[in-house]
Amino acid sequence: MPTLVPVLGDQLSLDLSSLAGMEARDVVVLMMEVADETTYVRHHKKKIAYILSAMRHHAQALVEAGYTVDYVRLDDPEASDSFTGEIARAIARHDPERIVVTEPGEWRVAAMIESWQTLFGLPVDIRADTRFLCSHREFEDWADGRRALTMEFFYREMRRKTGLLLDEGKPAGGQWNFDKDNRQPADADLFMPRPLRFEPDAITREVLALVAERFADHPGSLEDFDYAVTAADAERQAASFFANALPDFGRYEDAMLRGQPFLWHSILSPYLNSGLLDPLDLCRRAEAEYRAGRAPINSVEGYIRQILGWREYVRGIYWREGPEYVERNFLDHRRDLPAWFWTGETDMQCLREAIGQTLATGHAHHIQRLMVIGNFALLAGCDPKQVHEWYLQVYVDAYEWVELPNTLGMSQFGDGGLLGSKPYVASGAYINRMSDYCGTCAYNVKERVGPAACPFNALYWHFLDRHRDKLGDNHRMALTYRNWDRQNEDSREGILAQARAFLAGCA
Numbered sequence: 007m008p009t010l011v012p013v014l015g016d017q018l019s020l021d022l023s024s025l026a027g028m029e030a031r032d033v034v035v036l037m038m039e040v041a042d043e044t045t046y047v048r049h050h051k052k053k054i055a056y057i058l059s060a061m062r063h064h065a066q067a068l069v070e071a072g073y074t075v076d077y078v079r080l081d082d083p084e085a086s087d088s089f090t091g092e093i094a095r096a097i098a099r100h101d102p103e104r105i106v107v108t109e110p111g112e113w114r115v116a117a118m119i120e121s122w123q124t125l126f127g128l129p130v131d132i133r134a135d136t137r138f139l140c141s142h143r144e145f146e147d148w149a150d151g152r153r154a155l156t157m158e159f160f161y162r163e164m165r166r167k168t169g170l171l172l173d174e175g176k177p178a179g180g181q182w183n184f185d186k187d188n189r190q191p192a193d194a195d196l197f198m199p200r201p202l203r204f205e206p207d208a209i210t211r212e213v214l215a216l217v218a219e220r221f222a223d224h225p226g227s228l229e230d231f232d233y234a235v236t237a238a239d240a241e242r243q244a245a246s247f248f249a250n251a252l253p254d255f256g257r258y259e260d261a262m263l264r265g266q267p268f269l270w271h272s273i274l275s276p277y278l279n280s281g282l283l284d285p286l287d288l289c290r291r292a293e294a295e296y297r298a299g300r301a302p303i304n305s306v307e308g309y310i311r312q313i314l315g316w317r318e319y320v321r322g323i324y325w326r327e328g329p330e331y332v333e334r335n336f337l338d339h340r341r342d343l344p345a346w347f348w349t350g351e352t353d354m355q356c357l358r359e360a361i362g363q364t365l366a367t368g369h370a371h372h373i374q375r376l377m378v379i380g381n382f383a384l385l386a387g388c389d390p391k392q393v394h395e396w397y398l399q400v401y402v403d404a405y406e407w408v409e410l411p412n413t414l415g416m417s418q419f420g421d422g423g424l425l426g427s428k429p430y431v432a433s434g435a436y437i438n439r440m441s442d443y444c445g446t447c448a449y450n451v452k453e454r455v456g457p458a459a460c461p462f463n464a465l466y467w468h469f470l471d472r473h474r475d476k477l478g479d480n481h482r483m484a485l486t487y488r489n490w491d492r493q494n495e496d497s498r499e500g501i502l503a504q505a506r507a508f509l510a511g512c513a
Contacts, residue, residue, distance in 0.1 A: 008074075010102035012036045012093065014115070015043065015057045016405055017108055018064040018237075018281035020071060023133040024108040030072035036096045037065050039080035041087040046114075047395055050226035052233070052368040053402045055217045059210040059235040060280055067237065076100070081216060090118050090125065097126055104129040111135075111321075111407040113329045138321060139164060139286060139314065145322030155323070155424060158183060161315035170289055170310055171296070171303075178296070183311065184256065184304035191440050192261035192269060199250040201273045203232040204239050225348055225400055226365050233276065233402065240277035244288065247272040248295055256305030260373045262356075262441035267363040271371045272309070275403035278317075285313050312372075320411040323425065332391060332410060336422035337473055339387040344512050347396060354461060355447035356437050357382060368402035373440065375401075376430055380417030384431055385465035386509060390420035428482040431469055434460035455504045468505030471498070 011024050011033050025033065039061065044054050058080065065075045076099065078085050078092050086092055093105070105123075109132050110116050123130040134141055140148075148163060149155050162182055165171060171178040206214060214228055234240045247255075251270045258270050277283045289310045295301035324331070346352045350362035360374040370379070375397070383393045394413045398404050415425035434451040438444040444451040444460070453459035454467075470477065470490060477483055490498070 007103035008032060008034045008100055010034050010036055010093075010096060010100060010105045012038065012089070012096075012105065012107050013064075013068075014089075014108075014110060015039075015061050016111055016280045017135075018060055019137060019284070020067065020237075022108050022281070023136045024106045024131075025073075026133075026136075028106070030074075033073055034096075034100050034102065035065075035068055035073045035075045036078070036092065037061055037075060038078045038089060038092040040078070040085070040089060040092060041080065042089070044080065044221065047399045048224045049221075049398075050365075050368045050400045050402065051217050051221055051224050051228045052226055052231060053400075053404070054221055054224070055210070055213050055228060055231060056233045056235065056276060056368075056402050057280065058217070059206075059213040059233075060282065062209050062213065063236045064282075080220070088118070089115065090122070093122060093126065097128070102128065104131065106131045106133065108133050109135050111405050113406075137281065137284065138318060139168065140318045140322060142322070142325050145318075145326060149322070149326060154427075157315055157319045157425075160319050160322070161311055164314045164318060168286065168289070168314065170293055170314060171307060179303035179307070182307075184307045185311075187304040188256040188259040188308045189440075190257050190261065192258040192263055194263055194266070194442075198266070199246075199270060201251075201268050202234075202239075202243050202246050204234050206231055210235055226368060229366070234282070237282045240274070240282040243277070244272070244274055244283060244291070247274065248291055248301075252292060252295055252305055252309065253301045254305065256302065256308040259308055260377075260440055262359070262371075262374060262378070262437075262443060264355075264359055264442055264446065267367055267369060267371075269371070273369065278313070279403050279405055279408060285317065289313055316412075317408065320415075320425075321407050323411045323415065324407040327411075327421075327424075331421070332394065332414065334414065334420045334422070335390055336420055337387070337390075337476065339384075339418070339420075340389055341387045341509075342513075343383070343388050343392050343396060344386075353448040354382075355449075356441065356443040359443055364400050368400065370401070375412075376417050377432060377436060377440070380413070381430065381432055382462070382465075384418050384429060385462065385469045386512060387469075388418075390414045390418035393418050422476075423480075428480055429469075429477070431466060432462070433466040434462040437462065455500045459504060461505075461508050464501045464504035464508065467498075467501045468509075471502060 009032055013035055039058055065077045068075050076096055105128055107119060119132060148160060214231060218228055234243050255270045261269060274283060278285060292306045292309045296303055296306040350358050350365055352358050356378045360370050360378045364370045394410055397413045398409050411425055414420040419429040438451045449460040450458045451460045454463045467490060478487055
């Protein structure tokens, strides 16, 4: 009797913990394309296409490694709609003696898996996901008793654990964090690095046709699909990033340019989050570039912090806070997302650029997500759960464990400061400083009131004014509130009226 090993769509790693210690001949790997997973939110067409194509290619890699793979396709007429339904069908086909599975990334899937032993009367061995560098227990031990769960301190512990960027126990370069060196705007550059593009093969073309037919009403475009869908091609993209983009990644990490969706970013997060690339390997390779003198410390430290710091930290927060986290709404924001979040058709150039490229490619980098799209949603008072669901739908790299804390917590301050000590809000001046968006915008970034005034300017002060009861005692915002108080009453009222008028017409 074989062991049944379900492999989920974000577990596309040959060294998965559920496969460890077993001979391939004793295992049936079950891979499942199920309707529930493609429609529990209306995922971007490219996101669905990426995951399905990567799954089908990974099934081939497993067969080449000697495993028997039972693969259930979405268009199989006998297929059920859920993981649990497919487990029931697989048990009938294979009569396994037990089920071994790597823990899933999301609460709702964990609840399904935890029910299988009772439902099917088989032993179910749920193994830790060893692809992450911090276990649930380690994060709990770190967080227990702390007044504030500051990511920077967690990150330092992870550096000590892994030994990354340490010289005799001290941080390389003399400091832990070089973020202040990573805030330069960029100019358009003909020699800017470009990520590799991968032409769809026969498997991917078949998937694209399926997605076009079955998910025509989902957001986003399938045009110019060029994601890597194999571990080998994901590795090629990683090698290209380290060779061509990492040296200037840090300097221009926060920059934004019209018509340049990628800049010096790695574009590796979809492959990292689905399992095609290994996080510790990427961190070690980045460190090797610094040790070899090919990349500066600020770029390498900034890149490692994104993976070793934020990625591991938000996973810890997600599992520690529990399923009710998604309902948090500290600022009591209730506004619906504007309809143009689904089209990008707005006169605000920064939002048109960031949302437009999101719908076209399924990608936007962290500053576009946080300080353009997220900043607007927070200033406008949009419902943080709706904002979370939008981000979960439209980004190819978005899985709830990583997206929810970043969106509801960090971006929308829905958790009241658990992830960030103050809201990430800014006026148009920040966007103007870090991008070339404002130069071609219908609005004037330097004006606060009037028909041509940048909406971000009035919305910024309106946000601060209406939430003074909850934010006024925050020491990090004291100077901002003093600046607001220095303005005369007529000026303040004019700004607030400008914001109210904009919000009244924002739907």
